[in-house]
Amino acid sequence: MTTKNYQLETLTCPSCMAKIENALRRTKGVESVEVLFNSSRVKVTFDELVVSSDDVKRVIEGLGYRVLGER
Template structure:
């Protein structure tokens, strides 16, 4: 299991959080209970199974719903 912190462009509305959350939860290999979208910090924190998916898959899911990813940091759990 790996932990990721994904920095997004500034989030402008609380409904953004829900869209991002739903997009990331839809990615196979994401640990559902670990997902946190931090509105004020414009960050997503999530644990994922690196054998099932890559950080790029999570970034793409976020970008596909219209939220550009600035950078991601991944570390082992």
């Protein structure tokens, strides 16, 4: 398992947080998701044999949120 933190552009509402969490939880290979609203960060633990970091970013960006960086 791999855990990555993704910095997003500012999240503007709590429903944004729920939208991201729900989409990532439905993504095959994602083990856990934590969206930190105040800091606009998303912490994702995933199986790198099933889903890549680029896949995770594509899910987030597909929802209309820009990923500024990862660590």
